[in-house]
Amino acid sequence: xxxxxxxxxxxxxxxxxxxxxxxxxxxxxxxxxxxxxxxxxxxxxxxxxxxxxxxxxxxxxxxxxxxxxxxxxxxxxxxxxxxxxxxxxxxxxxxxxxxxxxxxxxxxxxxxxxxxxxxxxxxxxxxxxxxxxxxxxxxxxxxxxxxxxxxxxxxxxxxxxxxxxxxxxxxxxxxxxxxxxxxxxxxxxxxxxxxxxxxxxxxxxxxxxxxxxxxxxxxxxxxxxxxxxxxxxxxxxxxxxxxxxxxxxxxxxxxxxxxxxxxxxxxxxxxxxxxxxxxxxxxxxxxxxxxxxxxxxxxxxxxxxxxxxxxxxxxxxxxxxxxxxxxxxxxxxxxxxxxxxxxxxxxxxxxxxxxxxxxxxxxxxxxxxxxxxxxxxxx
Ligand SMILES: [Zn+2]
Numbered sequence: 001x002x003x004x005x006x007x008x009x010x011x012x013x014x015x016x017x018x019x020x021x022x023x024x025x026x027x028x029x030x031x032x033x034x035x036x037x038x039x040x041x042x043x044x045x046x047x048x049x050x051x052x053x054x055x056x057x058x059x060x061x062x063x064x065x066x067x068x069x070x071x072x073x074x075x076x077x078x079x080x081x082x083x084x085x086x087x088x089x090x091x092x093x094x095x096x097x098x099x100x101x102x103x104x105x106x107x108x109x110x111x112x113x114x115x116x117x118x119x120x121x122x123x124x125x126x127x128x129x130x131x132x133x134x135x136x137x138x139x140x141x142x143x144x145x146x147x148x149x150x151x152x153x154x155x156x157x158x159x160x161x162x163x164x165x166x167x168x169x170x171x172x173x174x175x176x177x178x179x180x181x182x183x184x185x186x187x188x189x190x191x192x193x194x195x196x197x198x199x200x201x202x203x204x205x206x207x208x209x210x211x212x213x214x215x216x217x218x219x220x221x222x223x224x225x226x227x228x229x230x231x232x233x234x235x236x237x238x239x240x241x242x243x244x245x246x247x248x249x250x251x252x253x254x255x256x257x258x259x260x261x262x263x264x265x266x267x268x269x270x271x272x273x274x275x276x277x278x279x280x281x282x283x284x285x286x287x288x289x290x291x292x293x294x295x296x297x298x299x300x301x302x303x304x305x306x307x308x309x310x311x312x313x314x315x316x317x318x319x320x321x322x323x324x325x326x327x328x329x330x331x332x333x334x335x336x337x338x339x340x341x342x343x344x345x346x347x348x349x350x351x352x353x354x355x356x357x358x359x360x361x362x363x364x365x366x367x368x369x370x371x372x373x374x375x376x377x378x379x
Contacts, residue, residue, distance in 0.1 A: 044067055044071060044074060044076070044077060045063055045064060045067040045077060045080065047063050048060050048063035048064045048067060048080055048084075049080060051063060051084075052080065052083055052084060052087070055087070055351065056351075057084045057085075057087035057088045058084075058088065060080065060083070060084040060087075061081065061084035061085060061088060064077055064080045064081040064084055065081065068081060073104055074104075075100075075101040075102070075104040075105040075108050075111065076101075078097045078098070078100045078101035078104070078111075079097070079098065079101045079108070079110065079111045079114070081093075081097045082094040082095075082097035082098045082101065082111070082114065082118070083114070085097060086114075086118060087269060088268075089264075089267075089268030089269060089349070091118055091121060091122045092122075094114075094118045095115070095118050095119060095122065095124075098111050098114055098115035098118060099115065101115075102115060102131075102134075106134075107138055109135050109138050109139050112131050112132070112134050112135035112138070113131070113132065113135045113145060115127070115131040116128045116129070116130075116131035116132035116135065116148075116152075119131060120152065120235070121234070121235040122207075122235065123207075123208075123210045123235065123236060125152065125155070125156050125159070126156075128152055129149065129152050129153060129156060132145060132148060132149045132152065133149065136149050151222075154221075154222070155222050158218060158222065159173055159212065161175075162174055162175055162176075162212070163175070163176060163177075163183075165183050165187065167187035167190065167191065168187070168190075168191045168194070169190070169191070169194050169204075169205065169208060169209060170187065170190050170191070170194075170208065170209050170210075170211050171208050171209070171210050171211065172186060172187055172190075172211045172212075172213065173210065173211070173212045173213065174212075174213040174241075175213065175214075175215065179213055179241065182213060182241050182245075182250065183213060185247065185250065185251075186211065186213065186239070186241075186250070186254050189250075189251050189254045189255060189258075190209075190211065190254060190258055193254070193255050193258045193259075194258070197255070197258060197259055197262050197283055198262060200283065200334075200341065200342075201259075201262050201263065201266060201279070201341055201342045201345065202266075202339065202341065202342025202343065203262055203263075203265050203266035203342050203345070203346075204262065204265065205261055205262060205264075205265040206265060209236070209237060209258075209261050210235075210236040210237070211236065211237040211238075211239070211257075212236055212237070212238050212239070213239050213241045214238060214239065214240055214241065214242070215240070215241075215242035216240045216242035216243055217242070219238065219239070219240035219242075220240075222238070223238055225312070226312050226316075226319070227316075228316040228319055229312075230253055231253040231254075231256060231257045232257070233257045233260035233261055233264070235264075237254075237257040237258065237260075237261060238257075239253060239254065239257065248285075248287075251285070252284045252285045253284070255283065255284045255285065256280045256281065256283075256284040257280070259279055259280035259283050259284065260276060260280050263276050263279060263280070263345060266342055266345045266346050266349060267345045267346055267348055267349020267350075268349060269349055270348060270349050270350075270351060271345065271348055271349055272304070272307070272308040272348075272354065273307055273308055273309055273310045273311060273326075274304045274307035274308065274322070274325070274326040274329055275326070275329070275330065275333075275345075275348065275354065277307075277311065277322070277323060277326045278325075278326030278327050278328075278329045278330030278331075278333075279330045279334075279341075281323045281324075281326060281327040281330065282327045282330035282331050282334065283330075288327065288331075290324070291324045291327050291328065292324075294320050294321060294323075294324040295321070295324050295325065295328070295375075295376050295377060296377075298321045298324075298377075301325070301373075301376050301377055301378055302318070302321055302322055302325060304325070304326075304329060304372070307322050307325070307326060311323070325372075325376050328372060328375045328376055329368075329372050332368055332371050332372055332375070333358075333368065336358075336363045336367070336368060337358075337361055337363060340361045343361070344357050344358070344360075344361055347360060
């Protein structure tokens with residue numbers, strides 16, 4: 001069994017930065033909605049910020065767009081538009097809005113940090129580092145910014161020493177000629193998975209996906225993953241390929257991370273970890289004999305409600321149970337939804353609950369939950 005983890009586990013520091021940017025928006029919202037006693041002076045579009053606050057990114061985007069027609073030089077509005085676009089998974093639009101915000105106000109630290117984050121997520125490490133350097137210079141005491149900048153610089157220096165292999169829809173980075181054969185194998189697994197998994201999930205990544213092959217130590221150092229993880233996806237597919245990796249295990253983990261990349265293209269936000277990991281685990285290989293064995297030996301059933309945020313806090317045994325239970329859930333969903341798995345995912349990514357999205361495709365949530373409970377041993 002090759003384990004992997006979701007983006008939440010990989011980048012806790014970057015989440016903090018984004019949160020800071022979002023809180024800046026929320027503090028503007030607080031002023032605008034009278035939650036503080038500070039008289040609002042230049043906060044505009046309070047309804048748009050309120051829509052962001054209640055996670056209605058579509059409404060927020062439309063309100064920011066309207067307001068920007070009146071005030072095209074307001075950096076806060078561009079920042080708001082970027083936040084809404086980011087929440088909707090529209091990285092390119094978020095990037096261009098943030099660039100406008102910092103062009104108008106070069107000392108807008110929250111926009112600079114968010115620009116760094118979105119650029120990093122989009123694979124533009126140079127822009128990410130440049131933006132964070134400016135933010136750090138403006139706010140030198142912000143430790144989170146300093147730590148993230150340090151981490152990105154170290155990562156960049158590692159990657160700069162790597163070879164790059166363009167391969168169809170992917171760009172593969174690896175350490176040197178010793179990894180050439182592994183790089184070729186990874187490229188071939190990715191390309192065939194792009195077609196088969198893309199068809200299953202009815203979704204294909206619109207942009208080139210960066211895939212980085214690390215030695216085991218570099219993988220742990222750069223991703224700060226739990227020790228049981230050998231792959232991860234955080235906008236880039238990262239794989240530990242050091243030591244003796246069996247080809248079948250390599251194929252499995254490559255496919256697993258590719259599923260995460262494709263799920264992210266269909267539904268960039270709001271997919272519960274059990275659904276994301278379940279699909280990746282179910283689709284990574286047709287050899288799933290281990291799943292029933294793990295469930296049979298598990299000392300307790302972990303409810304899906306406890307598996308919405310990611311598995312990185314679990315120990316190795318707990319993680320194994322979490323992956324197995326999630327795979328069972330994904331298998332049932334794939335069987336019940338058939339060709340509608342992709343549209344179902346998109347609905348969940350747009351804010352519907354799993355149960356609401358199931359109902360939209362004529363699947364009774366109770367039928368799903370009771371079959372899952374029976375299969376994982378709930379009596
Ligand atoms: Zn995973």
